[in-house]
Amino acid sequence: MSPSNIHVPTNCQTVTEILSRVGDKWSVQVVVQLGEGPKRFNEIRRLVSGISQRMLTLTLRGLERDGLVTRTVYPTIPPKVEYQLTGLGCSLLKTVRALGTWAIDNRDEILEARRRFDEGDDPKPHSNAA
Amino acid sequence: MSPSNIHVPTNCQTVTEILSRVGDKWSVQVVVQLGEGPKRFNEIRRLVSGISQRMLTLTLRGLERDGLVTRTVYPTIPPKVEYQLTGLGCSLLKTVRALGTWAIDNRDEILEARRRFDEGDDPKPHSNAA
DNA sequence: CCGTATCCGGAGGGATACTG
DNA sequence: CAGTATCCCTCCGGATACGG
Numbered sequence: 001m002s003p004s005n006i007h008v009p010t011n012c013q014t015v016t017e018i019l020s021r022v023g024d025k026w027s028v029q030v031v032v033q034l035g036e037g038p039k040r041f042n043e044i045r046r047l048v049s050g051i052s053q054r055m056l057t058l059t060l061r062g063l064e065r066d067g068l069v070t071r072t073v074y075p076t077i078p079p080k081v082e083y084q085l086t087g088l089g090c091s092l093l094k095t096v097r098a099l100g101t102w103a104i105d106n107r108d109e110i111l112e113a114r115r116r117f118d119e120g121d122d123p124k125p126h127s128n129a130a
Numbered sequence: 131m132s133p134s135n136i137h138v139p140t141n142c143q144t145v146t147e148i149l150s151r152v153g154d155k156w157s158v159q160v161v162v163q164l165g166e167g168p169k170r171f172n173e174i175r176r177l178v179s180g181i182s183q184r185m186l187t188l189t190l191r192g193l194e195r196d197g198l199v200t201r202t203v204y205p206t207i208p209p210k211v212e213y214q215l216t217g218l219g220c221s222l223l224k225t226v227r228a229l230g231t232w233a234i235d236n237r238d239e240i241l242e243a244r245r246r247f248d249e250g251d252d253p254k255p256h257s258n259a260a
Numbered sequence: 261c262c263g264t265a266t267c268c269g270g271a272g273g274g275a276t277a278c279t280g
Numbered sequence: 281c282a283g284t285a286t287c288c289c290t291c292c293g294g295a296t297a298c299g300g
Contacts, residue, residue: 015158015226018233018240023153025273028145041282052274057283067243078281079280088239095232096145102225103148109218110148113197155293171262182294187263208261209300264299271292279284 021066026051026059028096031085034069035093038084068092151196156181156189158226161215164199165223168214198222 022028026048033039033047045056060083063069068089074080085093152158156178163169163177175186190213193199198219204210215223 014233014237015162015230016155018229018237019153019158020155022229023149025146025150028149032145053283054275054285055273058273065244065247066240067247073282079283081282088236088243091236092232095229098228099148099152099225100145102222103144106218106221107144110196113218114195117195117197183263184265184295185293188293203262206261209263211262262300264297266297267295269292269294272290274289275287277284277286280282 021062022092022096024059024062026055027063030056030059030063031068031089031093031096032100034083034085034089038082041081041083044083063089151192152222152226154189154192156185157193160186160189160193161198161219161223161226164213164215164219168212171211171213174213193219 022031029048029051030044033044039047041056041060044060045051045053048056051059060069060071064071064083066088067086070084070086072082072084074082152161159178159181160174163174169177171186171190174190175181175183178186181189190199190201194201194213196218197216200214200216202212202214204212
């Protein structure tokens with residue numbers, strides 16, 4: 001990367017903003033599930049097990065608001081609502097998957113570092129220096 | 131804790147876990163600053179202006195715990211402490227930059243979608259509101 | 261200079277009950 | 281089935297003050 005890449009204020013600001021969207025507890029999981037194809041409300045709810053009805057609603061609203069998913073209502077009885085990733089949503093999914101790959105690749109290393117740190121931060125276990 | 135298996139949920143589980151690390155309010159900004167080279171505590175604090183002393187400490191601790199940064203103390207007077215990205219931290223930075231690029235590229239589209247949604251999400255202005 | 265401890269307001273998010 | 285509203289509790293994170 002160049003030392004003076006694009007102009008400054010847009011950078012941190014925007015990235016942080018997007019990470020807030022994606023970094024919440026549920027958005028990514030919902031997006032990933034929707035990556036498999038369009039899904040109904042309770043279908044998603046089952047797949048992302050652990051999520052509450054309330055949170056699923058809020059998460060979907062947020063994603064819809066940002067143009068990442070579309071919401072289609074079929075006025076049948078009983079009502080049927082389908083959620084689907086937009087093009088924008090798909091492109092986000094790709095990027096997120098890259099992060100996911102990183103996470104999986106480095107999972108063990110992180111867990112190990114974490115364990116060591118919690119043990120008492122002992123970087124030199126072979127030398128018994130108190 | 132599951133008694134017998136760790137195989138299935140590795141995907142969502144791990145990704146969510148990493149995003150929690152990276153998706154908090156400050157971690158990314160700190161990592162980005164550290165990407166420019168090793169920095170001292172108050173140096174980072176100035177660069178990531180807006181962060182409180184407390185939050186910087188907590189953020190750095192978290193990153194250190196996960197093996198993303200190292201903390202080096204020089205026992206001088208006054209004390210000097212340097213933080214630096216590890217190899218793991220650098221590789222994360224690269225992935226995060228990709229997400230940052232996505233954010234910048236799609237910033238306008240998201241903001242526009244958001245504005246439309248807040249306006250009243252009105253794709254069919256004529257006829258009775260369905 | 262670097263960090264910790266305490267106080268405290270507000271957002272996030274779960275459980276539940278109700279509506280169309 | 282899909283969604284809203286309410287209650288409530290936890291944790292995040294800012295301000296401030298103190299210790300090495």
